[in-house]
Amino acid sequence: MQQLIIFGTSVVFGFVAWSIVIAHHIWPWLQQQGREDALRPLLMLHSFRFIGLSFLVPGVVSPELSLAYAQAAAYGDLIAAVLALLALAALKTRLGLPLVWIFNVWGTADLLYAFYQGNQVGLVPGQLGATYFIPTFIVPLLLITHALVFRILLRGRAGGAGQ
Numbered sequence: 663m664q665q666l667i668i669f670g671t672s673v674v675f676g677f678v679a680w681s682i683v684i685a686h687h688i689w690p691w692l693q694q695q696g697r698e699d700a701l702r703p704l705l706m707l708h709s710f711r712f713i714g715l716s717f718l719v720p721g722v723v724s725p726e727l728s729l730a731y732a733q734a735a736a737y738g739d740l741i742a743a744v745l746a747l748l749a750l751a752a753l754k755t756r757l758g759l760p761l762v763w764i765f766n767v768w769g770t771a772d773l774l775y776a777f778y779q780g781n782q783v784g785l786v787p788g789q790l791g792a793t794y795f796i797p798t799f800i801v802p803l804l805l806i807t808h809a810l811v812f813r814i815l816l817r818g819r820a821g822g823a824g825q
Contacts, residue, residue: 669787669798676802684806692810698753700814701762704807705753708746708769713800714739716793723791728783731776738772745769762815770808773801 692700716722717732745765752758776797779785787794 665787669794672798673802676798677806680803680806684810689810692814697814697818698758701753701811702750704811704814705746705750705762705765707807708765708804709743709750711739711743711746711769711804714796716796721791723793724789726786727789727791728785731779731783731785734779735776738768738776742769742772759815762811766808766811766815770805770812773805773808776801 692704715736717727717736723732742765745761745768749758749761749765752761780797790797
């Protein structure tokens with residue numbers, strides 16, 4: 663039980679810390695950009711989601727980690743990384759925005775499903791091994807930036823202060 667409290671506290675602090683950084687340093691800059699220029703660095707960030715493949719590496723995670731959890735987390739992240747790169751490459755084309763929407767819906771659902779599935783399989787934080795930093799440090803940043811992508815997509819084409 664203590665592991666779950668420490669894990670949950672770490673995830674919450676990840677959200678709080680990243681929210682402060684984004685609110686004070688990232689979002690003010692993104693608001694001044696046009697839609698494509700604001701989306702570009704967020705898509706680049708998500709192109710690193712291949713890191714989720716580490717859930718499949720023996721020795722990085724505990725042998726007791728559920729294979730169903732590890733595979734879903736790893737391949738879901740890999741698909742999100744590929745979608746982010748495709749959206750980035752197509753950003754200035756007619757396919758750009760539909761690909762950003764597909765990436766963002768998939769990527770958000772993938773991260774939320776990982777938390778749900780972890781609960782369903784009885785994930786114990788110690789089973790994550792070296793990947794413990796992913797849900798506590800990286801996932802909060804990714805979920806917050808997914809929210810920013812939705813906000814940018816919904817604000818329309820123009821950028822500028824107050825958007």
